[in-house]
Amino acid sequence: MQGYLLFPDGRALQGELIGAKRPQLGELVFNTSMTGYQEILTDPSYHRQIVVLTYPEVGNYGCHLEVSESTLGHAAGMVLRNLSPGSFHNRYQQTFDAFLAEIGVTAIIGLDTRKLTQMIRDEGPRNVMIVPAEIAVEEAAKDLAAAAPMAGANLVPEVSTQEKVIHGDGETHIVLLDLGIKLATIRALVERGCRVTQVPWNTDFAAIEALKPDGILLSNGPGDPAAVPGVRPTVAKLMDTYPTMGICLGFQLMALAIGGETYKLPFGHRGGNHPVKFDKRVVITSQNHGFAVHEESIPVDTCEITHHSLFDGSLEGFRMREKPVFGVQFHPEAAPGPNDCLDHFDYFLKQVNQHKGGGDA
Numbered sequence: 131m132q133g134y135l136l137f138p139d140g141r142a143l144q145g146e147l148i149g150a151k152r153p154q155l156g157e158l159v160f161n162t163s164m165t166g167y168q169e170i171l172t173d174p175s176y177h178r179q180i181v182v183l184t185y186p187e188v189g190n191y192g193c194h195l196e197v198s199e200s201t202l203g204h205a206a207g208m209v210l211r212n213l214s215p216g217s218f219h220n221r222y223q224q225t226f227d228a229f230l231a232e233i234g235v236t237a238i239i240g241l242d243t244r245k246l247t248q249m250i251r252d253e254g255p256r257n258v259m260i261v262p263a264e265i266a267v268e269e270a271a272k273d274l275a276a277a278a279p280m281a282g283a284n285l286v287p288e289v290s291t292q293e294k295v296i297h298g299d300g301e302t303h304i305v306l307l308d309l310g311i312k313l314a315t316i317r318a319l320v321e322r323g324c325r326v327t328q329v330p331w332n333t334d335f336a337a338i339e340a341l342k343p344d345g346i347l348l349s350n351g352p353g354d355p356a357a358v359p360g361v362r363p364t365v366a367k368l369m370d371t372y373p374t375m376g377i378c379l380g381f382q383l384m385a386l387a388i389g390g391e392t393y394k395l396p397f398g399h400r401g402g403n404h405p406v407k408f409d410k411r412v413v414i415t416s417q418n419h420g421f422a423v424h425e426e427s428i429p430v431d432t433c434e435i436t437h438h439s440l441f442d443g444s445l446e447g448f449r450m451r452e453k454p455v456f457g458v459q460f461h462p463e464a465a466p467g468p469n470d471c472l473d474h475f476d477y478f479l480k481q482v483n484q485h486k487g488g489g490d491a
């Protein structure tokens with residue numbers, strides 16, 4: 131089916147629609163990963179975003195149900211250069227096209243993704259629409275003009291679990307505040323001997339305390355961190371009471387809870403090759419964020435800045451000096467991307483177990 135990618139200024143780029151083949155609206159962003167299209171598509175942090183994949187050939191290894199990162203949230207749409215004519219992999223279950231249709235997402239193919247990426251880099255992200263050809267530009271333009279921008283959008287309630295879910299049966303009990311969690315994070319904890327209780331984003335401190343956690347994980351998630359209402363006091367109390375690790379949105383909420391500030395990046399960090407300086411190491415990280423924490427807003431008397439992006443120097447992590455609490459802006463769970471930082475989960479659990487044993491963290 132023919133269709134087009136519509137911009138707010140009326141530009142309409144023609145392409146072919148695959149997957150659900152219905153209109154989709156979202157913020158246009160790009161991801162530079164060379165593989166991992168299924169994980170990117172099913173990462174709830176991409177909720178209400180349309181992702182341009184810069185890698186030109188997509189779909190060559192198909193899809194497998196177990197590779198999905200969530201069933202609760204996913205990208206609104208995708209923009210691809212070429213869809214592979216065949217899919218070959220020993221775990222192949224279905225084509226990318228069939229998978230897109232199954233989860234109700236439309237992708238547009240045949241566009242100049244290199245040019246689009248440069249456009250996003252130079253002009254910044256903005257809302258766009260993927261539209262089937264039978265819908266007139268003027269009609270779609272009305273919906274596009276009415277759409278709210280990403281800055282100020284609280285999207286967490288749309289992707290968080292509605293009820294408590296327990297994963298694993300290990301000795302260490304982690305309560306996971308679900309802001310749009312990826313399954314790879316849960317796996318990383320369960321594989322390291324944890325029982326994980328996943329709770330809705332708006333669970334209050336008393337309810338979390340009643341679960342008797344050994345540690346807290348604040349998850350990744352979509353939208354503007356400054357727009358998630360009411361959660362800051364809970365996060366502040368959790369950080370005061372328990373060993374805590376924050377990932378991406380969880381990290382941003384930690385910063386806001388201690389009086390820090392967030393801002394929108396010019397075009398975001400999304401890909402599997404982002405170098406981060408951490409101690410005396412350079413780690414290659416998986417990233418997916420459009421907002422960031424102002425380093426100057428972090429109180430250095432109580433916090434130590436630990437990680438920086440080597441692409442633009444922005445803040446990628448801090449830890450608290452006197453508490454077993456830290457957070458990172460990137461994704462140590464990878465999926466997709468390099469596993470250089472899986473040891474951050476070991477560090478977290480070491481802190482959790484020291485705290486549990488009454489020792490110094």
Ligand SMILES: NC(=O)CC[C@H](N)C(=O)O
Binds near residue numbers: 350353378380421422
């Ligand atoms: N992956 C995430 O948690 C993203 C956090 C936030 N929504 C951002 O874009 O910055």
